[in-house]
Amino acid sequence: MQVDIIKCHGSGNDFLLIDEISNDYFFTEEQRAVLARALCNRSSELGADGILFVMPSNSADARMRVFNADGSEASMCGNGLRCVARYICELQKKSSAVIETMKVNLSVNQMDELFPNVPTYQVEISPVSFRLKDLPLNLPQESLRNEMIPSLSDQLRFTALAVPNPHLVAIVDAEQIHSDLQKQLSEHVNGPNDLFPDGVNVSFVKVLKDGAIYVRTFERGVGFTNACGTAMSASSLVTYLNGLNEKEKPIDVYNNGGKVCCIIHEQNGSYSIDLIGNATYVYKAKVYVDWVDVDHFQSGPKEFFEEEATHFEKLQNHVKEYLSKYI
Numbered sequence: 001m002q003v004d005i006i007k008c009h010g011s012g013n014d015f016l017l018i019d020e021i022s023n024d025y026f027f028t029e030e031q032r033a034v035l036a037r038a039l040c041n042r043s044s045e046l047g048a049d050g051i052l053f054v055m056p057s058n059s060a061d062a063r064m065r066v067f068n069a070d071g072s073e074a075s076m077c078g079n080g081l082r083c084v085a086r087y088i089c090e091l092q093k094k095s096s097a098v099i100e101t102m103k104v105n106l107s108v109n110q111m112d113e114l115f116p117n118v119p120t121y122q123v124e125i126s127p128v129s130f131r132l133k134d135l136p137l138n139l140p141q142e143s144l145r146n147e148m149i150p151s152l153s154d155q156l157r158f159t160a161l162a163v164p165n166p167h168l169v170a171i172v173d174a175e176q177i178h179s180d181l182q183k184q185l186s187e188h189v190n191g192p193n194d195l196f197p198d199g200v201n202v203s204f205v206k207v208l209k210d211g212a213i214y215v216r217t218f219e220r221g222v223g224f225t226n227a228c229g230t231a232m233s234a235s236s237l238v239t240y241l242n243g244l245n246e247k248e249k250p251i252d253v254y255n256n257g258g259k260v261c262c263i264i265h266e267q268n269g270s271y272s273i274d275l276i277g278n279a280t281y282v283y284k285a286k287v288y289v290d291w292v293d294v295d296h297f298q299s300g301p302k303e304f305f306e307e308e309a310t311h312f313e314k315l316q317n318h319v320k321e322y323l324s325k326y327i
Helices: 029-039 078-091 174-178 181-189 229-241 306-323
Strands: 002-010 013-019 050-055 062-068 096-100 105-110 120-125 158-162 166-171 201-209 212-219 223-225 251-255 258-267 270-278 280-288
Touching: 002 078, 002 270, 013 078, 029 050, 029 062, 050 078, 062 078, 078 096, 078 105, 078 120, 078 229, 078 270, 120 229, 158 229, 166 229, 174 181, 174 201, 181 201, 181 212, 201 229, 212 229, 229 251, 229 258, 229 270, 251 306, 258 306, 280 306
Parallel strands: 013 050, 062 096, 166 201, 212 251
Antiparallel strands: 002 013, 002 280, 050 062, 096 105, 105 120, 120 270, 158 166, 201 212, 212 223, 251 258, 258 270
16 A cells, blocks of 8 residues: 655654545554554654544544554644644645544644744644543542642642643653653553553643743653643643743743744633644655555655755754753
8 A cells, every 4th residue: 555644743743644635545443553553663764753644524624633653542632733734724725724633623723933934833722621530540539730649759749631632740840850750750650550541641841931931741652752732732721820821921832842832711711722833844755555564664765845844953953052041
């Protein structure tokens, strides 16, 4: 089987995008998982954090399904949604669209460039839930906001929320950012454990200054990633809830892959988040898959988007220089 792919990324969180609207591909559920494990393997010719399947929708301009590198399906992916937003807006020649995700249809919009010559899109992150059963998190209470989990850590206070995929967020200092604490906690809650039966994304957040934070995330099904869009959105909301940032004002969110901007909205006690950042194409290629032996797929020549890479590298250098002052 021949499959056309586009390698793309949001803040260095990289994906392989497969268009099922323009092409008559058919994948079984098992094939989607198998394909993600094979193509996303970092030791293969391609490698990525996941696959974005862009599909027809009966209720929106397109449907997005996200499969992580381990073959599991994510309910939502903010960085991936920006890439899908760009692809659909360009495909359908429009500046805004609605994308169907696992839980809800979400609005996406082309925006002014976050950094010179870097394609930028805004996506809506919602719904937001603090109910522990929505993660799920097994504790004898309904929610967890800036509280300790004694069995997990005697140092940190956590907030648990689903946006709609599950996140556990802690505000930390520079010393904790540089320690092994996040790795140890994340591996524990994403392995066999009594708290998170389905695992959880774990983010450490360092406040840099008013309106600016740094987020590092251990992503469920992926591990440490350059950035996680829903994690940066959830982390921004947590800083607002702790009085460290304001709603309706841009929050610059720095990460190991670059930078995004988040804006918190609140209406009648409900929250949504605007996630604004790059949607960058790396290359396009054809992949040849034999379902009998998917791990030994073959990739054709890669056609690189060199100019996009150059402009994004300038953004990354800017971010590294900025973070060197604070972390």
